[in-house]
Amino acid sequence: MQIKVALPKGRLLGETATLLEEAGWGLSSYHEKMRSYRLKCQRFPDLLARVFHEKDIPIQVAIGNYDLGICGLDWVEELLVKYPSSALIKLKNLGYGEGALYVVASKSEVIPTVEEMQAERSMIRIASEYPNLAESFALNLRLRRFSIFPLWGAAEVYPPESAGLALIPVRTDEELFNCELMPVSNVLNFSAFLIANSSSWERKDLSRILTSVENKLPSMKERRSSVSKVRTQKTASQYPSRGVAEDLIWLALPDGHQQLPTLQLLNKAGIQVDDYPSAAGNRRPTTSLDGVMVKVIRPQDMPLQVANGNFDLAITGRDWLTEHLYRFPSSPVTELLNLKFGKVKIVAVVSKDLPVTDIYSLRQLIAERLAPFRVASEYVNIADKYARDNHLGMYRVIPTWGASEAFVPEDADVLIENIETGRTLARHNLKVIDALFESTACLIGSKDGVFSVRKDKRVKSIIETLRAAVEGI
Amino acid sequence: MRVQRCKGSRDLSPEEMARFRLIEGAFRDCCLKWGYEEVRTPTLEYLHLFTSIGTLTPSMLGKVYSFLDWDGWSGERVVLRPDGTIPVARLYIDSMKEKELAKLFYVANVFIFEETGKETRERWHCGAELIGVSSTIADVELLILALEVLKRLRLENVELRLSHAGLIRALLRQLGLSPEEQTKIFDEILDGDVEALARIKSARPELGKTLTSLLDLKGKSAGFLKNLKVLFNQNLPELEPSLGDFINVVDLLETLGCDYQIDITSGRGFEYYTGVIFQLFVGEEKIGGGGRYDALIPLMGGRDVPASGFALYLDRLMNLVKPETLTGPLTQRILVRAEPGMVKEVFGVANCLRDAGYVAELQLISQKLVDIRWTLDVQSKAPLFILTDQVKRKMFKVQTTAEVLRLLGEKGADKSSFA
Numbered sequence: 001m002q003i004k005v006a007l008p009k010g011r012l013l014g015e016t017a018t019l020l021e022e023a024g025w026g027l028s029s030y031h032e033k034m035r036s037y038r039l040k041c042q043r044f045p046d047l048l049a050r051v052f053h054e055k056d057i058p059i060q061v062a063i064g065n066y067d068l069g070i071c072g073l074d075w076v077e078e079l080l081v082k083y084p085s086s087a088l089i090k091l092k093n094l095g096y097g098e099g100a101l102y103v104v105a106s107k108s109e110v111i112p113t114v115e116e117m118q119a120e121r122s123m124i125r126i127a128s129e130y131p132n133l134a135e136s137f138a139l140n141l142r143l144r145r146f147s148i149f150p151l152w153g154a155a156e157v158y159p160p161e162s163a164g165l166a167l168i169p170v171r172t173d174e175e176l177f178n179c180e181l182m183p184v185s186n187v188l189n190f191s192a193f194l195i196a197n198s199s200s201w202e203r204k205d206l207s208r209i210l211t212s213v214e215n216k217l218p219s220m221k222e223r224r225s226s227v228s229k230v231r232t233q234k235t236a237s238q239y240p241s242r243g244v245a246e247d248l249i250w251l252a253l254p255d256g257h258q259q260l261p262t263l264q265l266l267n268k269a270g271i272q273v274d275d276y277p278s279a280a281g282n283r284r285p286t287t288s289l290d291g292v293m294v295k296v297i298r299p300q301d302m303p304l305q306v307a308n309g310n311f312d313l314a315i316t317g318r319d320w321l322t323e324h325l326y327r328f329p330s331s332p333v334t335e336l337l338n339l340k341f342g343k344v345k346i347v348a349v350v351s352k353d354l355p356v357t358d359i360y361s362l363r364q365l366i367a368e369r370l371a372p373f374r375v376a377s378e379y380v381n382i383a384d385k386y387a388r389d390n391h392l393g394m395y396r397v398i399p400t401w402g403a404s405e406a407f408v409p410e411d412a413d414v415l416i417e418n419i420e421t422g423r424t425l426a427r428h429n430l431k432v433i434d435a436l437f438e439s440t441a442c443l444i445g446s447k448d449g450v451f452s453v454r455k456d457k458r459v460k461s462i463i464e465t466l467r468a469a470v471e472g473i
Numbered sequence: 474m475r476v477q478r479c480k481g482s483r484d485l486s487p488e489e490m491a492r493f494r495l496i497e498g499a500f501r502d503c504c505l506k507w508g509y510e511e512v513r514t515p516t517l518e519y520l521h522l523f524t525s526i527g528t529l530t531p532s533m534l535g536k537v538y539s540f541l542d543w544d545g546w547s548g549e550r551v552v553l554r555p556d557g558t559i560p561v562a563r564l565y566i567d568s569m570k571e572k573e574l575a576k577l578f579y580v581a582n583v584f585i586f587e588e589t590g591k592e593t594r595e596r597w598h599c600g601a602e603l604i605g606v607s608s609t610i611a612d613v614e615l616l617i618l619a620l621e622v623l624k625r626l627r628l629e630n631v632e633l634r635l636s637h638a639g640l641i642r643a644l645l646r647q648l649g650l651s652p653e654e655q656t657k658i659f660d661e662i663l664d665g666d667v668e669a670l671a672r673i674k675s676a677r678p679e680l681g682k683t684l685t686s687l688l689d690l691k692g693k694s695a696g697f698l699k700n701l702k703v704l705f706n707q708n709l710p711e712l713e714p715s716l717g718d719f720i721n722v723v724d725l726l727e728t729l730g731c732d733y734q735i736d737i738t739s740g741r742g743f744e745y746y747t748g749v750i751f752q753l754f755v756g757e758e759k760i761g762g763g764g765r766y767d768a769l770i771p772l773m774g775g776r777d778v779p780a781s782g783f784a785l786y787l788d789r790l791m792n793l794v795k796p797e798t799l800t801g802p803l804t805q806r807i808l809v810r811a812e813p814g815m816v817k818e819v820f821g822v823a824n825c826l827r828d829a830g831y832v833a834e835l836q837l838i839s840q841k842l843v844d845i846r847w848t849l850d851v852q853s854k855a856p857l858f859i860l861t862d863q864v865k866r867k868m869f870k871v872q873t874t875a876e877v878l879r880l881l882g883e884k885g886a887d888k889s890s891f892a
Contacts, residue, residue: 084535085588114653118526121774125548139534142656144525147548307546328546 001204003047006061006069007039008054009403012192015096016070023212025049035427037406044209050410053401055129058195062086065411067200068209070094073190074101074130074169082132087198091210095217097192099171101130103137104181106160111182114141123147125308127158128167137167137187149305152298152401154255156181157283161250162295162310247455249292249462252306252314254299255283258441261341262315269469291458300378306446307331312459315339319346319379319418319439326381332448336463339441340470344418346379348386348434349425351409359390359434362414372396376404376412383416386436405430481587481594492791493597497580499625500599500785504578507618509601512577514560517542520550522559527772529556530660530744536586553584557600558745558766558782559773565604566775574605580787597787600763607767607779609721612749615763617729619753619783623760626794632754634736635723638746638764639715641737647711660744662737695723698735715748722749745769751783755793761785805846805887810836815851822851822858825874830888831881847886849877 007030008016017030026042027049029035039049052060057071058079064087073093079086103126105111117124124146128134131150138146149158155166156179167187194213196206253262259277266273272288276296283296297305302314303324318335325331348359356362366373376398377383387395398412405428408415418439419425425432443466451459478484485493501511520539523529529537538553545551554560561577569575578601587594601618603611616633623631641662645655661669698720705712726733736752748765763783771777807826811819819835826833826849833849842848842863850859856870858877862884869880 123547123549136535139524140531142524142526142531145521146524149548304546308548324546327541328544330544331546 001046003044003068003200003204003206003209004066005047005049005209006057006066006071007049007051008057008071008192009051010054012054012070012072012097016094016192019094019096019213019216022216025212037403043212047209050406051403052406053403055401058086058088059398060411061195061197062088064197064199067197067204068206069195070192071195072097072099072169073193074099074133074188076193076195077188077190078130078132081136089196089198089201090193091196091201092194092214092217094192094194094213098190099169100189101133101167101187102170102183103134103165103167103185103187104156104159104179105165105184107180107182109160111184118142118144120144124165125149125163126165126167127151127155127163129153129155129169130167133187134167137185141185149301149308152300154283154297154301157295157297158310161293162305247291247452247458249289249313249455249458250311251287251289251292251294251462252302252311252316253285253294253296254302254315254441255296256299258299258315258317258342259296261441265339265341265466265469268472269465271465289462291455292462303331303333303444306444307333309446309449312445312449312451312455313462314444315441316444317342317344317439318437318442319344319382321442321444322437322439323379323381326385332446333444334447335442336445337443337467337470339443339466342439342441344420344439346382346416346418346436346439347432348436349405349408349415349417349419349430350413350433352429352431353409354413356433362433363390363392366393366395373414374398374412375414375416376400376407377416378402378404379416382436386416480590481592483593483595489791492794493787496626496785496787496790496794497599500580500622501578503618503622503625504601507576507614509576509578512561512564512579514554514557514564514579514581516553516582517551518554518560518563520552522563522773523552523555525772526656527744527768528559532660533585538584538586554581555583555585557581557583557598557784558602559769561600561602561782562604562766562770562773562775562780565602565778566770566773570775570778572605575602577602577604593788598784599787600782600784602780602782604770604780605778607748607765607781609718609725612722612765612781613725613729615781615783616726616751617731619751619761619763619785620731622785623753626790628755628760628790628793630755631760633731633733634752634754635719635733636735636737636750636752636764637715637719637748638750639748640712640719642747643712643715647709656744694735695720695727698723718748745772748781753785758789758793759786760789760793806832806834806844807847807849807881807886808836808840808842808845809833809849809851811851812853815853818851822849822874822877825878826881829878829881831886847881 013032020027020030024043028040030039030049030051034051037051039051041047041049050066054071055075057069058076060066061069062079073090076088076090080088112120118141121144124138124143126134126138126146127149129151131148134148138148149163155168158166159181165184200206253273253276263273263276273294274286275282276285278285278296285294285296287294295311299316300320302311302316303321305311306314307324307328321333321335324333350356350362354365356365373392373395375383375387375392375395378400380397380399384397387397398407400407404415404417405424408430415430416436419432422432443463445459504511520537523537524534533555537555539550541548542551557579561579565575580597580599582595582597584595599622601615603615620631620633641659642655645658650658658669698716702713702716702720705716723733723735745766745768746764747767750762750764752762753760761784763781765779765781767779770780809819809823809826823833823835846862846864848861848863851857852859856872858871858874860869860871860877860880861867871877871880
């Protein structure tokens, strides 16, 4: 009987790889630079391992696509707090990857007491990669009125200007301290966990696999104690707090692989940004532009932030703007300027083995089968609209947090994905059956922004400076 | 692809809808006679109406259907209403706050996630709210109104269980707990956890025994409450106002000859109660409940207006009510049939029948005559109408609709109950 195991990318990869190595699994290439997300196991030939973004693992195990999984307890609880009846069992604390989830506020503001937060009549904004746990925190604390900003990352840079509170994972108390943040409440202590699908647990014999891991746990714990504590670089922060300077312009710049082309464009426009991209992970670089404050956040998160007036301008992709507008059609966010770099195509992709060539033959295929049709994407709203508009029948959208191409064919039937060259697709045995739209980087802002004359003038001048730089390319 | 009903949802068949309307009708009728006015609030409300302390307990909040609307980019969530009272309080603050006294009732669906899918997640409540008055008579009026509806429905063995939220709160304050702990234990008690109080490490252990005896009030009488009052007057004078209020209500109920039981652990899921809480049972089935919620309207931003109310659970009543005890036999319908080419005449005569108060239906397919006593055949040649009594197997041949109506009248055909 085949046993499927979901393994984490990212922060837990190193220690998980060590554990499984010692457990004698003999996995083919489970390391940072792996070329395939499907791994073979020498010791257990009937074991199929698949590498996921950590956040996907509890979902994949709960819906029964995988029998076992390893991921942080934080992501398990993020699922369970919203869906307590999920078919998921927490089997074993693996003792590494320890951390805690804290609700934090900025040190530059007065930290509110619980009673003050409960009495607050205006909206309390909480930014987090863990929106379900953040909502549960707010509900349990009995906040009168709150709003959760779900994020793709960088929650620590949001307070105090862009959100009152953030729910963030912290490795040590040091890290919090260095980020100029103060803990308001400890929500959860977590570490890596071995989890199982509850029906697999009841029906399948997983004992050999579990024993192999179990036997190696004590040695992992010993090794851990010698690991020095993680510390992050102290970030510079002499920022004025909210309300001090209403004329300030808040500009969001992207993190990740769009940093260099963004910087090149800014430099071409004669705008200097210091410490961006930052080797030390500084998310508050300074700029030569007068009266402009910069934060570096995820491009995925920018449209929602601009819609809420937390940023006046942001450089993101048209894909993420479209994703936002499909979800919130009346949102005030709009594209101010096409920046023309970072060109990708958003396409619908299926396995090469599927006998379809376009969306019409796909629809035919769907009509003939009984199982619900699965559309995986990082762009859940674009994928949802695509499936709706094309009458894909009884479909389900599976949200993914990266490495989406490995979902097809086992864990999804169609993928809505961005491609630059198509080489990744070929490597994963995938083919394009439809092109949705083309996306480039763009400058976004709010249609509803009511600015002072001075601020309005500054915003317009930035747009014009960038326009000149783009048109000069 | 299989067509499926959503898990946890239910359809109401014509037979069930008949029961539904019967109960709704009895409820509406009683409320109107007591001077209450009907309102209807939207299915969608903002979530924040239900989240602050003093509204719903966290265990109930964990089961609401909340989501972001299409314009919810601010993160402001909306919810399928999980409760009927809070929206009515919102409506009062919104558009009726000038009214000194508002007596309102509603029949509305509420939505609560129920994990097993065995119970329905959409439930119907018949609720009444009395806003603007705080008195023993007001509390008892609602109680009697609720009981009257149940009596109209000919329900037997209805049990009334009473509790008092103010008394529980006053008790918790005496234990020297933080406000958060007080809220937590209040919620636990309301959610039915009798042991909650026993687990607390009290700052005043000497109170332990008295408190337990209070929580153990199940089934006791007004006399017992009065005895307790004497006892508490010496060492717990803070409980006096709530206890006094509770005694007034049960005294009045006794005067009115109304049976009740005292059960402190009532009021599940609703944190907004401040005074008397009551629950209605038939056997082990809870069929309704209510109570006083004086703090809710000011908490939601309205004036300091006292209020109380109740709701009856329509779905549960539907299982208990026997329709045959409430109505006569079903209205006998008249089936109008015609030769081809007589369409205009058929529509005309059927209209005449309906105008006269009968239930007349056109024959669309050749059907068995179930529930149909009369048939009327419309012909192009004389006799133009043949009226047949299918039960007595008698035929009447006539030339005009006036004669048809006269015959129906003479033979005592049923008129529509909607007329």
